[in-house]
Amino acid sequence: MADLAVRLSYCVVNTNGREHLLACLEAIRDTHPEGVEHEVTVLDNASDDGSADAVRGLDMEVRLTERTTRAGKAENDTTLLREARGEYCLLLNEDSELRPGATAALLAALEADPGAAAAGAQLLSPSGEPQPCAWRLPSIGTALAGALFLHRFVTVQSGGTDTRAVGWVQSSAMLVRRAAAEQIGYLDPAFFVYSDETDFAKRLGDAGWRVLYVPAARAVHHEQLATDPNAGERRVVEFHRNRDLYVRKHHGAVAAFGVRVLTAWTYALRALAALVLPGRDASWYWLHARQALIPGRGEGLGEAAAAYNRTLEEGRANI
Numbered sequence: 001m002a003d004l005a006v007r008l009s010y011c012v013v014n015t016n017g018r019e020h021l022l023a024c025l026e027a028i029r030d031t032h033p034e035g036v037e038h039e040v041t042v043l044d045n046a047s048d049d050g051s052a053d054a055v056r057g058l059d060m061e062v063r064l065t066e067r068t069t070r071a072g073k074a075e076n077d078t079t080l081l082r083e084a085r086g087e088y089c090l091l092l093n094e095d096s097e098l099r100p101g102a103t104a105a106l107l108a109a110l111e112a113d114p115g116a117a118a119a120g121a122q123l124l125s126p127s128g129e130p131q132p133c134a135w136r137l138p139s140i141g142t143a144l145a146g147a148l149f150l151h152r153f154v155t156v157q158s159g160g161t162d163t164r165a166v167g168w169v170q171s172s173a174m175l176v177r178r179a180a181a182e183q184i185g186y187l188d189p190a191f192f193v194y195s196d197e198t199d200f201a202k203r204l205g206d207a208g209w210r211v212l213y214v215p216a217a218r219a220v221h222h223e224q225l226a227t228d229p230n231a232g233e234r235r236v237v238e239f240h241r242n243r244d245l246y247v248r249k250h251h252g253a254v255a256a257f258g259v260r261v262l263t264a265w266t267y268a269l270r271a272l273a274a275l276v277l278p279g280r281d282a283s284w285y286w287l288h289a290r291q292a293l294i295p296g297r298g299e300g301l302g303e304a305a306a307a308y309n310r311t312l313e314e315g316r317a318n319i
Helices: 016-032 051-056 072-081 103-111 139-147 178-183 196-206 229-251 253-274 281-292 301-317
Strands: 006-014 038-044 063-066 085-091 096-100 116-123 162-167 173-176 210-220
Touching: 006 016, 006 072, 016 038, 016 051, 016 085, 016 096, 038 072, 063 072, 063 116, 063 229, 072 085, 072 178, 072 196, 085 103, 085 178, 103 116, 103 173, 103 210, 116 162, 116 178, 116 196, 139 253, 162 281, 173 210, 196 210, 196 229, 196 301, 229 253, 229 281, 229 301, 253 281
Parallel strands: 006 038, 006 085, 038 063, 116 210
Antiparallel strands: 085 173, 096 210, 116 173, 162 210
């Protein structure tokens, strides 16, 4: 464990998001609360878009870690948490931009509640609309709520104006008490991306910690991955694969089978409705239904990263 030398470490993971990353770092600089000793750390996940060079060219003190091969979000967040010097670590995606007061509100929430290990901001769309960003932990119950089209009322826990304990929050802008993360062994690298923060929150809860949703803290999330047309099917594969891994890990094989069936049913109904509703893509819902039922099929973002790494290794071997 690194010596704790500052109060706050900003921990940003970037994968080929150069322009988003620069905007993220600018927002950190512009919104950082006065008087809070801090550091800014960036892990560049083997980008090939000049991200690392852009960071080096900034008139801003940033500790940059450059990976030579690509790894998953959980592994990269863990690397930054292990190397951080702060008592608190604010995990940020490169496509997240903190709004004024966000960092101060997250810090205040954790400092006011010694039993809380993590606090998530209210995420906003690029147009400024609040997005769902806190939920109950996945289970047979939440899958049944989804099958009955009660997900928004039963499972979603973001919204409102009060800071409160929730099941899990999205890690696009999540403040972590570093000692709690260390206590449970950080994030599980078995989750390449998706469900990594869900598993993290579940293990924190099992260890007696709380996870908070802090609506006073706001951050714009550009969802770079979701807007990449080339990653669409791989995202769906990765999402359902890791949701199934989560349920099997924490609830067992029988519960995982039940969740697969209920979730597939939910998406199948949406696919049927999309056949008659304007502006809906039935094929997208069918893809979700198939992956939910058979999460082991297809190739996800993990396989794409592995293929990219092989290309890098072959290129170095030919030099």
